Amino acid sequence: MNARLPDSYTSLISIVNPNSKPQTHDNNNTKLVFPLLGSIRLTHQLRMGINSVAIYLLSIIFASFSILDASNNGNGPRFSQENPIKRSDFPPGFLFGAATAAYQVEGAYLEDGKSISNWDEFCHSKGCGENGENGDIADNHYHLYMKDIEMMHSLGLKAYRFSISWSRILPRGRFGEVNPLGIMFYNKIIDNLILKGIEPFVTIHHEDFPQELEDRYGSWLDPQMQDDFVHFAETCFKSFGDRVKYWVTINEPNLVTEMGYEKGTYPPNHCSQPFGNCLSGNSDIEPLLVMHNMLLAHGKAAKIYHEQFQLKQGGLTGLVAHCFMYEPFTNTELDREAAKRALIFNIGWSFDPPIFGDYPQEMHEYHGNGLPKFSPEEKEFMKNSIDFIGINHYSAIYAKDCTNSTCLESSNRVIKGFLEITAERDGVLIGDPTSMPRFFVVPRGMKEIVDYVKNRYNNTPMFITENGYSSPNVENVSVEEILNDYKRIEFHQAYLASLAESIRNGADVRGYFLWSLMDNYEWTYGYNVRFGLHYVDRKTFDRIPKLSAKWYQNFLKNNTFIDLTPITTPESVLQQADI
Numbered sequence: 061m062n063a064r065l066p067d068s069y070t071s072l073i074s075i076v077n078p079n080s081k082p083q084t085h086d087n088n089n090t091k092l093v094f095p096l097l098g099s100i101r102l103t104h105q106l107r108m109g110i111n112s113v114a115i116y117l118l119s120i121i122f123a124s125f126s127i128l129d130a131s132n133n134g135n136g137p138r139f140s141q142e143n144p145i146k147r148s149d150f151p152p153g154f155l156f157g158a159a160t161a162a163y164q165v166e167g168a169y170l171e172d173g174k175s176i177s178n179w180d181e182f183c184h185s186k187g188c189g190e191n192g193e194n195g196d197i198a199d200n201h202y203h204l205y206m207k208d209i210e211m212m213h214s215l216g217l218k219a220y221r222f223s224i225s226w227s228r229i230l231p232r233g234r235f236g237e238v239n240p241l242g243i244m245f246y247n248k249i250i251d252n253l254i255l256k257g258i259e260p261f262v263t264i265h266h267e268d269f270p271q272e273l274e275d276r277y278g279s280w281l282d283p284q285m286q287d288d289f290v291h292f293a294e295t296c297f298k299s300f301g302d303r304v305k306y307w308v309t310i311n312e313p314n315l316v317t318e319m320g321y322e323k324g325t326y327p328p329n330h331c332s333q334p335f336g337n338c339l340s341g342n343s344d345i346e347p348l349l350v351m352h353n354m355l356l357a358h359g360k361a362a363k364i365y366h367e368q369f370q371l372k373q374g375g376l377t378g379l380v381a382h383c384f385m386y387e388p389f390t391n392t393e394l395d396r397e398a399a400k401r402a403l404i405f406n407i408g409w410s411f412d413p414p415i416f417g418d419y420p421q422e423m424h425e426y427h428g429n430g431l432p433k434f435s436p437e438e439k440e441f442m443k444n445s446i447d448f449i450g451i452n453h454y455s456a457i458y459a460k461d462c463t464n465s466t467c468l469e470s471s472n473r474v475i476k477g478f479l480e481i482t483a484e485r486d487g488v489l490i491g492d493p494t495s496m497p498r499f500f501v502v503p504r505g506m507k508e509i510v511d512y513v514k515n516r517y518n519n520t521p522m523f524i525t526e527n528g529y530s531s532p533n534v535e536n537v538s539v540e541e542i543l544n545d546y547k548r549i550e551f552h553q554a555y556l557a558s559l560a561e562s563i564r565n566g567a568d569v570r571g572y573f574l575w576s577l578m579d580n581y582e583w584t585y586g587y588n589v590r591f592g593l594h595y596v597d598r599k600t601f602d603r604i605p606k607l608s609a610k611w612y613q614n615f616l617k618n619n620t621f622i623d624l625t626p627i628t629t630p631e632s633v634l635q636q637a638d639i
């Protein structure tokens with residue numbers, strides 16, 4: 061079988077055949093030379109327990125013709141609607157939602173008693189988005205939250221993951237009072253979500269904190285930040301815990317350390333050569349210290365929750381890590397080891413301490429005395445300090461050994477585990493590119509990362525706390541092109557199919573949060589990197605549903621019919637869409 065097949069087929073194949081090699085992508089079509097295609101698809105369909113052989117045969121024929129043809133420069137729809145992933149492929153109580161983070165959507169950066177955060181300071185002093193943009197107004201969600209909750213309701217979301225702006229509710233950290241207007245804002249959000257039957261899934265800390273904590277003692281580099289975080293978390297449990305049943309203590313500590321203290325591109329802009337040019341920092345040492353303080357902050361807050369709140373409030377706490385899937389660059393022992401190391405230096409670094417009570421053995425071996433130590437008492441409270449694991453997964457990438465081959469100077473170091481990541485092998489990318497430099501479309505990565513986490517942590521309950529797609533950034537893109545986001549639909553269908561496969565094989569995954577509800581402020585990339593189900597007009601702040609919003613709405617109703625009628629103008633969208 062050597063047919064022109066839509067991308068969703070490549071995903072299905074890689075899902076059911078874990079040994080399949082990454083596929084070759086070119087600009088217009090995915091060319092597949094895959095002699096076992098038939099039997100593999102058959103296996104898949106039998107496992108799904110739905111189709112007869114006749115339908116299967118029909119579908120193969122259908123697949124060859126049903127591709128909405130690319131008379132559109134390859135940017136249009138490339139996938140088949142035949143046998144798409146369904147809501148009913150997931151357990152009944154599975155929490156489907158969407159996610160945002162305070163700094164990326166709220167705006168109102170100085171209103172109602174909020175103080176300047178580290179990101180406000182950083183963006184004002186440096187102009188941090190690509191065009192000097194910042195999150196001062198963002199999506200103006202602070203004022204439009206009711207409209208946004210309506211939007212979530214009409215999408216049919218069962219849960220909404222959002223974060224609390226630390227500087228809004230504790231403008232001076234533990235050095236000042238709680239800001240009642242800040243508490244009131246999140247009360248309104250939580251109450252209105254619950255009124256609409258949407259579960260609030262709260263991230264306590266997602267990147268932003270009061271700048272005063274940076275100025276006073278250097279924030280996460282100092283153990284004092286643990287006390288501040290515990291105070292913040294306790295304030296959240298007390299104020300919102302009667303209604304909030306899902307708490308993420310900290311979002312992506314492994315990415316915070318990398319961007320803020322190794323590469324130095326995020327606040328507080330710390331790094332050293334050869335990682336970058338920063339005024340201060342030490343890229344080999346500071347990431348370890350920052351991670352240690354973040355993990356201990358999590359552990360202490362979780363201990364308080366478990367001891368003082370959980371019995372009364374009945375909620376769960378978790379930690380979220382940024383989880384790439386790493387695949388060996390070549391099929392050699394050294395690269396296979398490098399891929400394992402990459403997983404351990406990210407996933408193990410983040411989740412071993414809050415589950416097993418200490419860093420992975422391999423990290424002890426590599427870092428020796430450079431690795432901060434947990435005291436026996438700390439090990440005790442760190443152990444089993446999470447009720448669930450949060451996986452933010454976007455991409456798979458290759459890991460290449462540096463111990464026996466030439467690498468960049470910034471890769472061939474212990475802090476990186478002596479490995480380099482790359483998306484390209486023999487001139488072929490691991491998956492279709494996106495607007496994020498390290499994110500490629502590799503649906504099998506979802507299943508691979510979930511299975512890895514499942515096996516390493518004895519199937520601790522998991523949530524996919526983020527997964528999303530941003531189209532490659534093109535100059536002068538029209539609103540129409542943004543709205544007709546076939547590739548985003550294709551991405552989510554394929555990643556969800558991959559996830560469903562893991563769940564069928566026993567992975568205890570309890571929910572999926574699509575990043576993001578709407579286009580928003582994408583940190584140092586500004587507003588031109590769009591992950592949203594809704595387009596946000598930067599002048600009027602109108603939210604306009606993309607085709608993917610209609611798809612998600614249908615999907616959540618277990619409706620497999622997808623109306624892919626192209627959206628022609630924003631006005632027609634507003635008339636067409638019933639959301």
Ligand SMILES: *[C@@H]1O[C@H](CO)[C@@H](O)[C@H](O)[C@H]1NC(C)=O
Nearest residue numbers: 392393394395463464465466
């Ligand atoms: C290390 O690299 C050399 C030169 O490329 C190669 O001959 C050798 O087999 C490699 N060692 C291992 C353990 O793969």
Ligand SMILES: *[C@@H]1O[C@H](CO)[C@@H](O)[C@H](O)[C@H]1NC(C)=O
Nearest residue numbers: 532533534535536537538539
């Ligand atoms: C984008 O628009 C600008 C201003 O109208 C124009 O100068 C530029 O050539 C356009 N770029 C492309 C790739 O069309």
Ligand SMILES: *[C@@H]1O[C@H](CO)[C@@H](O)[C@H](O)[C@H]1NC(C)=O
Nearest residue numbers: 146147148149617618619620
């Ligand atoms: C969902 O849709 C499929 C067909 O597309 C159907 O077989 C299944 O029974 C539906 N499940 C529910 C819960 O409605």
